[in-house]
Amino acid sequence: MIELIVSDMDGTLLNEKMKVSETNAKAIKAAIDKGIHFMVATGRGFTEAQPLLQEVGINCSFITLNGAQVYNEEGKVIQNIGIDKKTVHEVVAEIKKRNLYCEMTTSNGIYSDNKAKRIESVASLLYETNPDTTYKMAVVLAAARLEIMNINYVEDYEQLVHDDSIEVLKIIAFSDDGRKVLGPLTKELEKTGNLAITASFVNNIEINNINAQKGIALEAAAKKLNIPLENIMTLGDNFNDVSMLEVAGYSFAMENAEEEVKTYAKYRTTSNNASGVAHAISLALNDDLESARAPEILKSAEK
Numbered sequence: 001m002i003e004l005i006v007s008d009m010d011g012t013l014l015n016e017k018m019k020v021s022e023t024n025a026k027a028i029k030a031a032i033d034k035g036i037h038f039m040v041a042t043g044r045g046f047t048e049a050q051p052l053l054q055e056v057g058i059n060c061s062f063i064t065l066n067g068a069q070v071y072n073e074e075g076k077v078i079q080n081i082g083i084d085k086k087t088v089h090e091v092v093a094e095i096k097k098r099n100l101y102c103e104m105t106t107s108n109g110i111y112s113d114n115k116a117k118r119i120e121s122v123a124s125l126l127y128e129t130n131p132d133t134t135y136k137m138a139v140v141l142a143a144a145r146l147e148i149m150n151i152n153y154v155e156d157y158e159q160l161v162h163d164d165s166i167e168v169l170k171i172i173a174f175s176d177d178g179r180k181v182l183g184p185l186t187k188e189l190e191k192t193g194n195l196a197i198t199a200s201f202v203n204n205i206e207i208n209n210i211n212a213q214k215g216i217a218l219e220a221a222a223k224k225l226n227i228p229l230e231n232i233m234t235l236g237d238n239f240n241d242v243s244m245l246e247v248a249g250y251s252f253a254m255e256n257a258e259e260e261v262k263t264y265a266k267y268r269t270t271s272n273n274a275s276g277v278a279h280a281i282s283l284a285l286n287d288d289l290e291s292a293r294a295p296e297i298l299k300s301a302e303k
Helices: 009-013 022-033 046-054 085-097 115-129 135-147 179-190 214-225 239-247 276-285 295-302
Strands: 004-007 037-041 061-064 069-071 077-080 101-106 109-112 151-153 168-174 195-198 204-209 232-236 250-253
Touching (some): 004 009, 004 214, 004 276, 009 232, 009 276, 022 037, 022 276, 046 061, 046 069, 046 109, 061 214, 069 214, 085 101, 085 168, 085 179, 101 115, 115 151, 115 168, 179 195, 179 204, 195 239, 214 232, 214 239, 232 239, 232 276, 239 250, 250 276
Parallel strands (some): 004 037, 037 061, 109 151, 232 250
Antiparallel strands (some): 061 069, 101 109, 101 168, 168 204, 195 204
16 A cells, blocks of 8 residues: 655656646645655755745655755755765865866755856756757756756855855766766765765766665655555656665656666656656556566566
């Protein structure tokens, strides 16, 4: 019996326009009406995530920044897990050494040191995930979306390193060359032994405290709600979702998910652009999950 549904945002709950479809919103509300809890687990910060759910009339709790922060339904922070400042300094140095753009999410909001690059990174995501959108239009859409978000700009991230009142919760680095550049950077940063490095898209890596992971935060949230992990349904598409796909009794990978990520999920659903979250919820509510079994799970069961 499913008691809690937890969904990723980008590539999962959000479509190519970075919006929650009417179909997804309707399905989530139907689940809530049946007494099922709903939660979002995202790499985004709270101020980037909450407005998109409010647009469709959904009020819920959030696991944000891959697990570095947890918010209750009232929008109150109930957990913070940051990166120590010495490590922040070292991470930024490695990123800048490769001439890459990065941004930080902190206890005081999101920080960028380059507004143009900030828009460019969002535009690239929109362009790559929506073939019908020109890059010029993607830039316009990105700029419009960022207008509703509270972004802080600084000349140098060292300002944050030396500000004891600000805790750095996540660093995200971008490269249009994808894994060719980000792969070696990941290996270098992993040598610290105290970082969790994942990705939410092919052109980024997301850097957190090793204890800030969606799966760890989900386990803690489930314990507070007194919900067994086997009664939780999770949905995701990328590597920062793996930890929560692994712990849930009902784990769904999107059709558009990375192929390796799909191997961690028990079930499949349609793509984010085809309202895959709604499709998965419909299967669950109608007790028709067997039709969504992952091929490798079916093969294992046949042996």
